[in-house]
Amino acid sequence: MSTPDESHIGTPPSVDDEAILLIGHGSRREKSNDQVRDLAAALExxxxxxxxAAFLELATPAIDEALAELATVTARVTVVHCSLFAASHVKNDVPLALEQSRAELDIRIDNGAHLGIHPAIIDLLDDRAAAVEAELGVDRTEDDVAVVLCGRGSSDPDANGDVHKLARLLYEGREFTRVEATFVGVTEPTLEETLHGVAKHRPDAVVALPYMLGDGVLTQRVRDRTADFDADYPYVDALAGDPLGTDSRLLDxxxxxWQEARTGSVEMSCDTCKYKVDLEGYEEDVGGARAMLRALAHQEAHADRESVADEPHTHDAPGKHVAVCTNRTCAEMGSPTVLERLRQTARDSDHCDARITRTSCLGRCGDGPMVAVYPDGIWYGDVDAADADRIVSSHLERDRIVSDLVDQTL
Incomplete structure (x- = not known):
């Protein structure tokens, strides 16, 4: 949905006036949240x-709260992700939260990439496998040892594809008989299917590695299902290893x-991003609007939990969200000016409960500048700065659609 802020590419900030915000997912298990805080302390x-440290959901502080606090002591914040792969949280939810904070705070925010595939992580997984081998009493140089690398599973093909790539890199140059990628939920192959498939090759041992950061519910699920498999197949010794945890190699x-983000050299896998290109089975996800809708729905879902007594964290969702396309074509037609006029007019209003942010291409190139208002699903086209005043005074303040600007409704 959003790309890293490019306004300062080539001019890395001084570390004397910079802070880092390490963003974790957040969990109802405080032990998992403490792991993120421990990593933040170690990185400092x-x-x-x-x-x-901040969290996307289920824990405090929230991203906007943490950034507001940092804005009182520094002028620049670099966001570093604990997310293992680039799925919807990295592509949609965090960028949306950062855009909202950029609009409200006088602070530079650089957004980094997910942890992704890194030599230090491959070495760490190799050590996790070796620890299980030692506990089982097997040696990959003498025994047939198979590894099952288990990710969480995602609806994003990019993220799932990277699990398979990581499994292959773990296999290359090592004496495992095989390394298979699998998932504990959302997508296939499932952990049970993969374990049963590996058993057909009759290895001496199966090492199940949970590719997860914290030791939570999903990690325990990997342990339980591996233990069930071990009981069902007496001729194969099987055991699950530990998650990544707070190993010091993650700091590398x-x-x-951090360095990539602060120097404007973040690279995302846009060639296989379902929000950017047509992928078989994901055609309807193409376009910034789809990404934005998903992120907003996610945010609204957490706001709806305010009445739940045991919910430790909610997001504060605005009454409306306005997205202005600032992709190349719309930008050339004046969308940055429209964006700033909308923001200024909204700030001057006493009755406008809306957040106004940039978004990537809405798929209406040539009909812009495009402005989308949600949850109403109204898209305005050919908007100029003067029209911005009408959108605020009529639509955002009084829920009256500016009919002559409507491009389409969803």
């Missing part, structure tokens, strides 16, 4: 600059992602 010691990855 490694880099010798302030590092705070965080440091690299």
């Amino acid at each position: 010691s490694r880099l010798d600059i302030p590092v705070d 990855v965080f440091a690299d992602r």
Whole structure:
């Protein structure tokens, strides 16, 4: 949905006036949240600059709260992700939260990439496998040892594809008989299917590696299903290993992602992103509008939990969300001016409960500048700065659609 802020490419900030925000997913298990906080503290010691932790959901502080706090002590914040792969949280939810904070705070925010595939992570997984081999009493140089690398599973093909790539890289140059990628939910192959498939090759041992950061519900699910498999196949010894946890090698990855973000060299896999290109089975997901809708729906879902007594965290969703396409064609037609006029007019209004952010291509090139208002599903086209005033005074303040600007409704 959003790309890294490119306004400062080529001018990396001084570390004397910079902080890092390490963003974790968030969990109802405080132990998992503490792992993120421990990593933040360790990264601060490694880099010798302030590092705070924040969470996308289910834990505090929220991203906007953490950024508001950091804005009181620094002018620049670099966001570093704990997310393992680039699925919807990395592509949609965090960028949306950052755009909202950019609109509200006088602070530079650089957005980094997910942890992704990194040599330090492959070495860490190799050590996790070796620890299981030692516990089982097998040696990959003498025994047939198969590894099952188990990811969480995603509806994003990019993320799932990277699990398979990571499994292949773990196999290359090592004496495992095979390394298979599998998933604990959402997509296939499932962990049970993969374990039963590996058993047909009759290895001496099967090592199940949960490719997860924290030791939570999903990690326990990997352990339980591996234990069930071990009981069902007496001729194969099977055991699950530990998650990545707070191993110091993760700090190497965080440091690299920090440097990429602060120097404007973040690279995302846009050639296989379902929001950017047509992929078989994901055609309806193409376009910034689809990504934005998903992110907004996610945010609204957490706002709806305010009445739940045991819900530790909710997002504060606005009454309306306005997205202005600033992709190349719309930008050339004046969308940045429209964006700023909308923001200024909304700030001056006493009755406008809306957040106004940039978005990538809405798929209406040539009909812009495009402005989309949600949850109403109204798209305005050919909008100029003067029209911005009418959108705020009529639509955002009084729920009256500006009919002569409507391009389409969803």
